[in-house]
Amino acid sequence: MSGPLRPRWAGPLGLHHPGTSVVHRASPGLKLGVLAAAGLALALVRGPFPALVALALAVAVQGVARVPWHRTARAATGVLALALLLGAYQWWARGWAVAVETAADLVALVVLASVVTATTRADALLDTVARAARPLRHVGLPPETVALVCGLVLRTVPVLVQDAAEARDAARARGLDRSVRATVVPAAVRMVGHARVTGDALAARGVGEPTEDRRADAGGSTVRA
Amino acid sequence: MIELDDVVVTAYRPDPAGGPDQVVRLLGSVSLRLDERRVAVVGANGSGKSTLARLLNGLVLPSAGAVRVDGLDTATDGPAVRRRVGFVFTDPDAQLVMPTPLEDVALSLRRVEPDPDAREALARSALARVGLADHAELPVHVLSGGQKQLLALTSVLAVEPDVLVCDEPTTLLDLRWRRTVDALLDRLPQRVVVVTHDLDAAARADRVLVVHDGTVVHDGDPGGAIARYRELMADETSPLPMTDACARRPTRP
Numbered sequence: 001m002s003g004p005l006r007p008r009w010a011g012p013l014g015l016h017h018p019g020t021s022v023v024h025r026a027s028p029g030l031k032l033g034v035l036a037a038a039g040l041a042l043a044l045v046r047g048p049f050p051a052l053v054a055l056a057l058a059v060a061v062q063g064v065a066r067v068p069w070h071r072t073a074r075a076a077t078g079v080l081a082l083a084l085l086l087g088a089y090q091w092w093a094r095g096w097a098v099a100v101e102t103a104a105d106l107v108a109l110v111v112l113a114s115v116v117t118a119t120t121r122a123d124a125l126l127d128t129v130a131r132a133a134r135p136l137r138h139v140g141l142p143p144e145t146v147a148l149v150c151g152l153v154l155r156t157v158p159v160l161v162q163d164a165a166e167a168r169d170a171a172r173a174r175g176l177d178r179s180v181r182a183t184v185v186p187a188a189v190r191m192v193g194h195a196r197v198t199g200d201a202l203a204a205r206g207v208g209e210p211t212e213d214r215r216a217d218a219g220g221s222t223v224r225a
Numbered sequence: 226m227i228e229l230d231d232v233v234v235t236a237y238r239p240d241p242a243g244g245p246d247q248v249v250r251l252l253g254s255v256s257l258r259l260d261e262r263r264v265a266v267v268g269a270n271g272s273g274k275s276t277l278a279r280l281l282n283g284l285v286l287p288s289a290g291a292v293r294v295d296g297l298d299t300a301t302d303g304p305a306v307r308r309r310v311g312f313v314f315t316d317p318d319a320q321l322v323m324p325t326p327l328e329d330v331a332l333s334l335r336r337v338e339p340d341p342d343a344r345e346a347l348a349r350s351a352l353a354r355v356g357l358a359d360h361a362e363l364p365v366h367v368l369s370g371g372q373k374q375l376l377a378l379t380s381v382l383a384v385e386p387d388v389l390v391c392d393e394p395t396t397l398l399d400l401r402w403r404r405t406v407d408a409l410l411d412r413l414p415q416r417v418v419v420v421t422h423d424l425d426a427a428a429r430a431d432r433v434l435v436v437h438d439g440t441v442v443h444d445g446d447p448g449g450a451i452a453r454y455r456e457l458m459a460d461e462t463s464p465l466p467m468t469d470a471c472a473r474r475p476t477r478p
Contacts, residue, residue, distance in 0.1 A: 016362060123341060148322075197320075205381065
């Protein structure tokens with residue numbers, strides 16, 4: 001007996017949870033700014049106690065945002081496992097203080113990032129990133145395209161997890177449970193294939209495309225198959 | 226009106242012998258005028274159907290000849306063509322690019338509705354029209370294949386294109402969802418060009434093109450076209466060399 005099956009990806013990143021909390025009502029720019037500042041502060045401020053304070057604050061922010069814990073629990077388990085592994089290595093290599101700092105920093109940032117995506121619609125995030133990316137227009141990067149890339153990351157995480165799981169299932173079905181190559185190579189091929197088809201789909205929807213003559217850009221019109 | 230004038234599409238293919246890439250003809254030469262409400266394209270796998278469909282939206286540009294939609298050339302007016310011609314792919318997973326249905330439809334609407342609140346209202350209304358209102362806030366990856374394809378159609382239709390091109394939109398769906406998607410396509414006011422292996426769907430079209438080995442070998446009413454397609458498939462030898470040796474269980478050395 002293994003209980004009900006779970007979806008391949010149940011992480012909180014990218015899942016919007018509607019609500020009316022103060023965190024939901026805060027502007028996306030403010031939330032992204034705080035997240036960036038927190039990342040910078042955690043990188044610059046050393047020591048286990050600031051890291052633990054940051055973790056406590058992140059958990060408090062999640063509580064204030066009233067994002068259900070069951071939504072984040074499964075992904076948090078994975079991050080906690082990674083944090084424990086990293087912490088154990090740091091303890092062995094550099095002592096307990098660095099171990100606690102590394103693990104707490106990692107979990108705090110993941111919790112904060114999850115709160116930002118859970119309390120902000122992707123559409124609002126795109127608007128904010130597009131506004132912030134306006135100066136990049138001067139170096140030839142369209143702000144809408146930069147914003148779209150951020151949105152794609154949120155959607156792509158579960159797709160890549162599914163690609164990897166399907167490749168692993170295919171290897172197991174052929175009796176290649178222990179072959180890393182039989183899982184990694186097809187997973188990589190699936191991911192590249194997915195990226196190409198997604199590019200086609202974005203072009204078909206007219207999202208983020210240049211307005212100039214595409215034939216001239218392509219340098220010819222024979223399809224690269 | 227969709228016009229294809231002497232269109233040829235070629236592609237580079239690796240040389241199995243290791244030499245320089247070879248240029249092969251995927252489609253052509255094709256000349257067509259399409260102005261019917263419902264056009265179906267049928268043909269074997271690899272016959273050039275999808276290449277023909279992709280030409281209509283400018284996803285593939287002709288190596289020779291020209292494709293025009295309502296007078297706009299796909300090679301020189303690509304963005305304008307794509308505003309008129311929506312495109313739906315076989316695999317909805319590849320074309321849904323936002324985390325939730327509401328956000329995916331809103332992404333399509335960004336180019337027509339700058340106000341975020343109005344955009345969200347339009348997206349919710351589009352989802353409600355296809356019965357996905359209750360799924361608006363769910364993660365896309367937990368939807369069923371049929372729900373994803375319905376969402377992909379909704380995202381494309383939200384910007385009200387004049388023409389909808391669908392490349393095998395029901396191939397991955399079960400019978401129930403196939404009927405749902407077919408029913409939606411049937412009642413659309415837009416002109417629809419659908420590439421399909423479903424001969425029941427082709428039979429409901431006003432005009433059917435049969436594509437074989439990169440050329441349109443039949444163009445006419447569904448009855449004649451489907452009969453021609455069945456003839457072609459009956460004439461084809463099986464791609465599997467089903468000899469006695471293949472059917473036998475291999476012996477271990």
